[in-house]
Amino acid sequence: MTRRLILAGCTALTLALGATACGGGPVTTPNGGDKSLNGQTITVAGVWSGAEQKNFQKVLDAFTAKTGAKAQFVSTGDNVSTVVGSKIEGGNAPDVVMVPQVGVLQQFAKNGWLTPLSKTAEKSVDTDFASVWKHYGSVENTLYGVYFKAAHKSTVWYSPDTLDQAGVKAPKTYAEMLKAGQAVSDSGVSAFAVAGEDGWTLTDWFENIYLSQAGPQTYDQLAGHSIPWTDPSVVRALTTLGKLFADKQLIAGGQKGALSTDFPGSVEKVFGPEPEAGMVYEGDFVAGVAKDQFGRKIGEDAAFFPFPAVDDGDAPVVSGGDAAVALEDGKNKKAAMAFVEFLATPEAAAVWAEAGGFLSPNKKLDLKSYGDDTTRQTAKSLIDAGDSVRFDMSDQAPAAFGGTKGAGEWKLLQDFLRDPSDPKGTAARLEDAATKAYKG
Incomplete structure (x- = not known):
């Protein structure tokens, strides 16, 4: 910076x-x-x-x-x-x-x-x-x-030049963000770079949507596994996230491209020498990669807006x-x-x-x-x-569920990115994995 x-x-x-x-x-x-x-x-x-x-x-x-x-x-x-x-x-x-x-x-x-x-x-x-x-x-x-x-972990980073070219401003709601993303996509680059190769980034997407939709108390209940992952609030959040994951115009490289993109690669797709997307969701640490690896001036050619409120909820702060x-x-x-x-x-x-x-x-x-x-x-x-x-929900869970590469929530959300057509089925698989991890 x-x-x-x-x-x-x-x-x-x-x-x-x-x-x-x-x-x-x-x-x-x-x-x-x-x-x-x-x-x-x-x-x-x-x-x-x-x-x-x-x-x-x-x-x-x-x-x-x-x-x-x-x-x-x-x-x-x-x-x-x-x-x-x-x-x-x-x-x-x-x-x-x-x-x-x-x-x-x-x-x-x-x-x-x-x-x-x-x-x-x-x-x-x-x-x-x-x-x-x-x-x-x-x-x-x-x-x-x-x-x-x-x-x-509730910051969406973007290229001001790309959003200006698309004629959009930083959105205030999740619906506005998707609408802005469509305008960015229509202007010639994808809306979002998604780091699907790193499962932890997908848990962060889910958590921001879930906290805004379900509210802090329900978030705490799910984080402590006092309600199951099959709860309707989970299915609702997965359904919301799935609409984004299913839109190949909005995600750089579509689902396949996202699944082969790690976190630094997702930042590169927005702030690298040949931009492929206008926005990348992740935490404040995006700024360090944009500056140190790609020479971006933070606040000038790399900026952020808060992760916007979803539906009738409040803007989340994860x-x-x-x-x-x-x-x-x-x-x-x-x-x-x-x-x-x-x-x-x-x-x-x-x-x-x-x-x-x-x-x-x-x-x-x-x-x-x-x-x-x-x-x-x-x-x-x-x-x-x-x-x-x-606090990041996956970080509150047993590592076997919320913090292990190729297992638990990380893998199941990667599977959901690959095929987001079955939110209820994904919720059931998340509950099975969570139950085993919390018992262990």
Whole structure:
């Protein structure tokens, strides 16, 4: 993302003095920045690689500058649960894990792997975050996780030039979006690039439609499997989604093309050198790919509109995020908890916010910390949504159903993309898979 360096000096001063956060007042930081953890080392595990890992390293370095403790990052790849479990069994548990799925956090807690967070961390969560984030970081009323990095998964990214050529503006409703898509298609490129090769993107499509149509309470019921996937609300959402999937004019390459397009490829179809589509639905992280891989200027030749309201529902705000948890079997519990406390502060969030490719659910983070207006707009939308935010439903499910390539919800929605003619049958198959996963 295009960044301005107006806050660079502020960050340096913050790290040196440990006194204030950029644009804010006093910040409670671990051990007061007195270097009392000198000589200690913690290992922090997470899914990040590439640019994300590089930017998170800046946060680790800020923690070291403040406390004296070294922090080493270990990338787990996508299968956090398996990798961390094997490390615990091998006596080599990391001290902190950045957990990307609510279901995995719950699994870790129920396995007895997690340390309840300190009163300092909990106070920060209570005062600086919407209560929904504490809910998703807790198991049976015990707080285990601080959500440090969030994703806004209710954004539709588009090429302003393509929409201008089609004579349409950013839509306010789902029906308007499909109508705009038809105009884009008539102008010579497809309306949407769909990353059907990556099943997780299809779950995100479903979740936004479902949250808007069914409402937050019913969404929560389905997320907890307290209503079945055969519920009429699920069939209704699948029927709505199926109308889009079945329209080969609206989807770049039709169903076959979508099923052979991964997430980066879907962004390329809109923002690459030879555009094939005008819009791509996915989270705020689309901006990073559009900028870093295809040189697009965010806010100028790559923009977004909120995922629009479906039928008579409200516009959805679906989120995801990475929660910092401390492991019981970690070798340095004091420094690990100090690190989690640090991640709960706006000071820590500001480090990555300035680097780009990041959103924080921390209400106390000054929006000026973000390097461009588009990211500020996205972050403000996430914060303003407050407790109406709903966490990615598939991330709340057992991994066997909501987070495994070639299985469960991912595969069944890929099958639905291939043939969207039977929403009831798809709902029944989703229920069968969910029942097995939740029992397991």
